[in-house]
Amino acid sequence: MDRRSxxxxxxxxxxxxxxAQSALTGHGVENIRDHGARGDGRTIDSPAxxxxxxxxxxxxxxxxxxxxxxxxxxxxxxxxxxTLGLSAGAVIEAADPDIHGRxxxxxxxxxxxxxxxxxxxxVHNSLIYADGASNIGVVGPGMLHGLGLDREGPGDRWWQRDxxxxxxxxxxxxxxxxxxxxxxxxxxxxxNKTIGLMNCRNVRLQDFTILQAGHFxxxxxxxxxxxxxxxxxxxxxDGIDIDCCRDVxxxxxxxxAPKDDAIVLKSSYALGRKxxxxxxxxxxxxxxxxxxxxxxxxxxxxSDYPAPDRIGVLGRIKMGTETNGxxxxxxxxxxxxxxxxxxxxxxVDGGTMEDVSISGIxxxxxxxxxxxxxxxxxxRAPKGTPVGTIxxxxxxxxxxxxxxxxxxxxxxGFADGPVEDVSFTGIDVQxxxxxxxxxxxxxxxxxxxxxxxxxxxxxxPAHGLWARHAKRLSVRxxxxxxxVPDARPTIALRNVQGAQVDGLSSxxxxxxxxxxxxxxxxxxxxxxxxx
Numbered sequence: 001m002d003r004r005s006x007x008x009x010x011x012x013x014x015x016x017x018x019x020a021q022s023a024l025t026g027h028g029v030e031n032i033r034d035h036g037a038r039g040d041g042r043t044i045d046s047p048a049x050x051x052x053x054x055x056x057x058x059x060x061x062x063x064x065x066x067x068x069x070x071x072x073x074x075x076x077x078x079x080x081x082x083t084l085g086l087s088a089g090a091v092i093e094a095a096d097p098d099i100h101g102r103x104x105x106x107x108x109x110x111x112x113x114x115x116x117x118x119x120x121x122x123v124h125n126s127l128i129y130a131d132g133a134s135n136i137g138v139v140g141p142g143m144l145h146g147l148g149l150d151r152e153g154p155g156d157r158w159w160q161r162d163x164x165x166x167x168x169x170x171x172x173x174x175x176x177x178x179x180x181x182x183x184x185x186x187x188x189x190x191x192n193k194t195i196g197l198m199n200c201r202n203v204r205l206q207d208f209t210i211l212q213a214g215h216f217x218x219x220x221x222x223x224x225x226x227x228x229x230x231x232x233x234x235x236x237x238d239g240i241d242i243d244c245c246r247d248v249x250x251x252x253x254x255x256x257a258p259k260d261d262a263i264v265l266k267s268s269y270a271l272g273r274k275x276x277x278x279x280x281x282x283x284x285x286x287x288x289x290x291x292x293x294x295x296x297x298x299x300x301x302x303s304d305y306p307a308p309d310r311i312g313v314l315g316r317i318k319m320g321t322e323t324n325g326x327x328x329x330x331x332x333x334x335x336x337x338x339x340x341x342x343x344x345x346x347x348v349d350g351g352t353m354e355d356v357s358i359s360g361i362x363x364x365x366x367x368x369x370x371x372x373x374x375x376x377x378x379x380r381a382p383k384g385t386p387v388g389t390i391x392x393x394x395x396x397x398x399x400x401x402x403x404x405x406x407x408x409x410x411x412x413g414f415a416d417g418p419v420e421d422v423s424f425t426g427i428d429v430q431x432x433x434x435x436x437x438x439x440x441x442x443x444x445x446x447x448x449x450x451x452x453x454x455x456x457x458x459x460x461p462a463h464g465l466w467a468r469h470a471k472r473l474s475v476r477x478x479x480x481x482x483x484v485p486d487a488r489p490t491i492a493l494r495n496v497q498g499a500q501v502d503g504l505s506s507x508x509x510x511x512x513x514x515x516x517x518x519x520x521x522x523x524x525x526x527x528x529x530x531x
Contacts, residue, residue, distance in 0.1 A: 030052040030062060039070060040070070041069075041072060043072060045072055046071075046073035046076055049076050053077065063082075073093065078136045080136070087141070090143070094127045100148070101189070107121070115269035115322070115324065125190065126191055126196035128196075129193070129195070130196075130197050130198070130200050131199065144195070149214025150214060151237050154186065154187055193216040195210075195218045207230045209233070210233045218240045220245055221270050221271055223246075226242075226249070228248075231254075239260075251284050254287075256288045256315065259303070261317075263317045265280060277325060278328040282331070285335045287315050289367070290315075302339070309453065311341075312367040312368075315339070317335065321452055322349055323349045324349050328352070328354050333359050337363045337366065338365065341366060344372050359396040366400060369407040370398070372411070373411045374412050396424075401430045404432070419471070423475075423476070428479045429480050434482070434484050439459050465478075469494075470497070472498045474500050480504075489528035492529075
């Protein structure tokens, strides 16, 4: 096939003239069928796909073309300068170890899961993975179907850190280490991620669809200069996990994930050291928590998943499940979140979170708090790690409707770890209302050692905004309305130093306001302030 014909074929299959031209600049195209792939949904085609990847890499890089068909696969290993091109009508299906044998690549490293669970510690046990590769991509309108991927792991052992020894310290391989634990031994040869990336540079993931993604749709550790654009994920566990990465753009993606997080930023210890997650943009994305598969078939059926806290589905945008390295310079903008939990960010394992901007968000029928900042001291981290810091977080231009009245917006720190410099500007929240005087008088449970989730607080004593253990809180031009009268104050503050409230609008009848105690630097009215 001559160059002009090849470019034409790539434009037809991948739908991108620019991508087709750039992919062919100095490099070639390897069609996986030329390397023995059948695409009949019965033959294991991963050996042929990996031969095509190796052939492209040997030539200095290029496109590995996946034409229409259904390709049953175990682990596919991306190499430097190789882009996997998924044609329209192409489906790569994760083989089922219980049917086809346990032939996925084994978990790769010596870190094990000392400070995070099994699922996020390894990437080689994925349908598609890259480890230390540069200039790689997965692009095109095809699909990755994680039918044979696991959705659960063997559990974690981080809590055994006082007696824990790594495989390296014991002088054995990770696989040998795992074989000592029958739960982990059962994972060898299985996979739980659709795409796993570790220490990669210059990554492009664009325009494909993932269905039933396993434990993770896309998880990236320690990657730099990575773009995720136009991806659709319909799954029942995590959609997109960005962990310890720098310079990442997640734009125009749609993620349905009723049983876990849709898009989440982490800063775990999976690299064996503290690494900050920084310079991240999440923009123009849509998240939801409908029944898996109902996004792609257009039925948008509700999921009955209650979650361990019995509140309901997840499917949200979140920062901070693990926080060892911290977060810096993060912008989440212009996103639509429907039938999900609200946006939750925080620090729980040490680390610093600073300079975070969340703006232009529309939340419809959030399952819990529309916006929440949480600082806890779980400290799933090496001994001696100090508690973390949260400062300079800005929420602006957020519209939330259909809010459960039990769960207002919130800021929750702890006595020796107050949350600093959080601002709410132009926030409009509509909830059902109906809070009682008993709700207004509640003193929510205080937990210093806690994970990021805040459902333990239960019904809060404000219908608009709750804050405890915070410094320099700003609330400007915000509107909190209720469908029926609510006996709680609009804003309730506890142990907050230097709060400023300006331009507050609320529909709550003034006659039902809870009496407030004066505090320096705050405007009273629908605001309750207690030391």
